[in-house]
Amino acid sequence: xxxxxxxxxxxxxxCLSCTDRWRSEEFYIDxxxxxxxxxxxxxxxxxxxxxxxxxxxxxxNASRPMPAGFYPEQSTxxxxxxTDDLQALHERCVNAGVPIEFYDxxxxxxxxxxxxxxxxINQKFDD
Numbered sequence: 370x371x372x373x374x375x376x377x378x379x380x381x382x383x384c385l386s387c388t389d390r391w392r393s394e395e396f397y398i399d400x401x402x403x404x405x406x407x408x409x410x411x412x413x414x415x416x417x418x419x420x421x422x423x424x425x426x427x428x429x430n431a432s433r434p435m436p437a438g439f440y441p442e443q444s445t446x447x448x449x450x451x452t453d454d455l456q457a458l459h460e461r462c463v464n465a466g467v468p469i470e471f472y473d474x475x476x477x478x479x480x481x482x483x484x485x486x487x488x489x490i491n492q493k494f495d496d
Contacts, residue, residue: 382417382424383446387484390416390429396483397425400465401450420450435485448488455492 387393397403397418403425408416415426425448435445452458459478462469470479470487478490 382426383448384415384426384428385482385484385486386428386431387482388429388431388434389483390427392483393427393429394418396465396467397427400461400467401488423448423450431484434483435481445487448482448486450488450490451493452490453493455490458490 403418403420406417406419415428417426456474467480472478480488
C-alpha cells in the first residue's frame with residue numbers, strides 16, 4: 370500500500386474585498402505604510418501590498434462596505450499591526466480623516482479601513 374503524501378499549504382496573502390480600489394490603496398499606503406509589490410491597473414485585477422511579513426491584496430469586488438462598528442455582528446477578521454510610535458500614527462490617522470474607534474496613547478489604536486475592516490494597532494514594547 371502506498372504511503373500517503375504529505376501536503377503542505379503556504380500562505381500567500383490575505384485578500385480584502387473593497388468598494389473602491391484607489392481609495393483603499395491610498396489608505397493602506399499613505400496611512401499604514403504598505404508598499405505596492407505587484408499588480409496592474411486593469412479592472413478586476415488584484416494588486417498586492419506588503420508591510421513587513423504581511424501581504425494583502427485588494428480586490429475591488431464589494432458592492433457595499435461593512436456595517437459600521439468595530440465589533441460587527443457578522444463574522445469577519447481583524448488586521449492586527451504593531452508600531453514603534455503609536456502617537457505619531459494616531460496623528461497621521463486623524464490628519465487623514467480616518468475614523469478612530471478607540472485610542473489609548475500608550476497601548477492601542479483601533480480604526481477601520483475605508484470599507485469598515487477593523488484594524489488594531491498596538492504600541493511595540495521592548496521584550
